[in-house]
Amino acid sequence: xxxxxxxxxxxxxxxxxxxxxxxxxxxxxxxxxxxxxxxxxxxxxxxxxxxxxxxxxxxxxxxxxxxxxxxxxxxxxxxxxxxxxxxxxxxxxxxxxxxxxxxxxxxxxxxxxxxxxxx
Amino acid sequence: xxxxxxxxxxxxxxxxxxxxxxxxxxxxxxxxxxxxxxxxxxxxxxxxxxxxxxxxxxxxxxxxxxxxxxxxxxxxxxxxxxxxxxxxxxxxxxxxxxxxxxxxxxxxxxxxxxxxxxxxxxxxxxxxxxxxxxxxxxxxx
Ligand SMILES: Nc1ncnc2c1ncn2[C@@H]1O[C@H](COP(=O)(O)OP(=O)(O)O)[C@@H](O)[C@H]1O
Ligand SMILES: [Mg+2]
Numbered sequence: 307x308x309x310x311x312x313x314x315x316x317x318x319x320x321x322x323x324x325x326x327x328x329x330x331x332x333x334x335x336x337x338x339x340x341x342x343x344x345x346x347x348x349x350x351x352x353x354x355x356x357x358x359x360x361x362x363x364x365x366x367x368x369x370x371x372x373x374x375x376x377x378x379x380x381x382x383x384x385x386x387x388x389x390x391x392x393x394x395x396x397x398x399x400x401x402x403x404x405x406x407x408x409x410x411x412x413x414x415x416x417x418x419x420x421x422x423x424x425x
Numbered sequence: 426x427x428x429x430x431x432x433x434x435x436x437x438x439x440x441x442x443x444x445x446x447x448x449x450x451x452x453x454x455x456x457x458x459x460x461x462x463x464x465x466x467x468x469x470x471x472x473x474x475x476x477x478x479x480x481x482x483x484x485x486x487x488x489x490x491x492x493x494x495x496x497x498x499x500x501x502x503x504x505x506x507x508x509x510x511x512x513x514x515x516x517x518x519x520x521x522x523x524x525x526x527x528x529x530x531x532x533x534x535x536x537x538x539x540x541x542x543x544x545x546x547x548x549x550x551x552x553x554x555x556x557x558x559x560x561x562x563x564x565x566x
Contacts, residue, residue, distance in 0.1 A: 338531050339531050339534040339536075340478075340530075340531045340532060341475065341532075341534040341535075341536035341540060342534055342536065344471055344475070344540070345471060345536060345540050345543075349463075357530065359442075359530055360442075360443060361442065361446060361530070361531075361532075363446075364445065364446025364449070364450055364474070365446070367446075368449060368450055368453055368470050368471075368474055369467075385443065393450070
């Protein structure tokens with residue numbers, strides 16, 4: 307599924323790299339502990355977190371994540387925006403909680419899998 | 426690489442959270458350019474990130490030496506810092522001496538050293554209290 311399809315349904319705003327909205331999303335990971343995300347998130351996933359400081363950018367870049375979604379309407383810090391801009395990391399914000407975001411994204415992707423299985 | 430060895434040194438500054446992650450990101454990019462397989466790069470990137478973060482969080486200054494041969498990727502990480510009193514304890518998952526401020530930022534999960542070990546084919550850690558810590562990390566190609 308494309309990031310743009312997810313975006314439409316999440317009430318999310320794009321903070322950096324709107325041109326990367328056609329990036330393919332393979333799944334998602336939720337977490338606010340950076341070591342947990344570094345260890346367990348997979349390339350191509352969207353990462354849902356409430357961390358807004360600039361170190362999230364390095365984590366997203368290292369893991370080749372499709373995007374970082376800041377939950378609870380949290381706004382990225384100034385240097386987070388700058389780094390995301392520099393390092394080609396797509397940063398989004400959404401007023402939804404991590405739980406709601408995960409549920410919605412999971413449903414969208416699971417639905418897609420079911421669909422392709424029937425074809 | 427025609428059987429040669431690639432070698433590159435990186436400096437890491439203790440307490441510099443703004444630049445934290447830069448060295449591991451650069452290492453990942455170099456390995457990609459060399460043409461190392463993606464699953465290997467992923468493992469090395471995790472180890473490099475955690476090693477870099479430990480210098481930033483706990484040490485005064487440090488260095489990462491990346492070496493690539495046709496057989497292995499090797500990271501030699503050394504720092505000047507407080508060292509680790511009880512390595513066995515530090516290697517336990519969940520053990521962390523990170524400050525409250527660091528934890529609030531999502532650091533200090535106590536997963537760094539265990540994850541380096543998990544992702545390495547060979548891992549050695551040495552430390553001298555009051556002097557510093559060195560890590561040897563190897564991933565077979
Ligand atoms: N380079 C280092 N210098 C001094 N102490 C360290 C260093 N690396 C790790 N430690 C100690 O080992 C503990 C565990 O490290 P780690 O597994 O990376 O987890 P975390 O960094 O999340 O605490 C740290 O909390 C710290 O006390
Ligand atoms: Mg650590």
